[in-house]
Amino acid sequence: MSHPPYLSPGYRSTLLRAPAHPPVPFTADPDTIELTSPVFGHDEVGALDHDLTRRHAGEPIGERIIVTGRVLDDTGRPLRGTLVELWQANSAGRYAHDLDRHPAPLDPCFTGAGRCLTDDEGRYRFVTIKPGAYPWRNHPNAWRPAHLHFSVFGTAFTQRLVTQMYFPGDPLMPFDPVLQSIPDAAARERLVSSFSLDVTEPEWALGYTFDIVLGRTPVENP
Amino acid sequence: MTITPSQTVGPFFAHALPYPHDWELVPPGHPGAVTLEGRVLDGAGDPVPDALLELWLGRTGDRGALRRGDGGVSGFGRCATEPDGTYRFRTAPPAGPYLSLQIFARGLLRSVLTRVYLEDVPDPLLDGLDPARRATLLATRSGDTHRFDVRLQGEGETVFLDF
């Protein structure tokens, strides 16, 4: 199993929020609306929405990066025209969110939210800056490794996925209860992006690749 | 291929995921519109102030999912809970007996998926549940408003689907 269990005591917030009952299977028939998903029009996503460094008058502080990859189903088929949303902390580890109390500076040139639709090969591409690590109150001296939050739709509401992408070699990963909630080491590894010299653009930005594989669309019962 | 594991949406998505009129699948005054509202509660019965709910009607519609047009019906809506754990959608009635509802929150390492039945009808999913569990999927109606609370854990825990 790839996904973490709902209850993962090392991550304290799961204690009162994890359902206690096992999830209930449902039969799929042509009227099962969970087998379909919203379709997003190209006119609903702005041409610059994928570039988090160009949303303000000036450029944000930080290490400029390109993050790209493909959204696939579990048979390897690309998912075209699907919505990918990304959000993150700034390079100092602070979110542009009213309730983030981390005493690190806000960046007036960085909000940290972007979106795009995948192309005909299922590919997405974002330009942003590398987020900083940040502390949280889960346990004494708790720090989240640098991460990007991703949200992906797919072709069925049952494929809906929200996840986090990490950076290779981050020393905080072994200590992070959110990443470590995934029991299988190989599955955890799938959330770590790869540095790519091919994606890196000379004199401009470092490149990382991160593919996202969504679950199977439930097949209708014969 | 092996699938990508889920991770929590975390507490800090409000600058990124909500968008204008996200909770309004239909504009005000739309004929036949229904309001769906309720609270998200945790295992202690306390409100969950940082959940994100997504409603899906089963058809994309013509109002736009992200950029709302002036009229028509969108099949998709999104609502972040208020500090008191409440949420609200204005929607068209579904073609069938239920709407699909998915909930994300800090402390949920994976989203939970449920159904909001606007009517208690014979149904393959409902009929397989004991009466107390069945009741967790039935919205209660007063006028044009349907009320549906999501209890993540504990007494009256909402039935969540395996997906």
Ligand SMILES: [Fe+2]
């Ligand atoms: Fe985060």
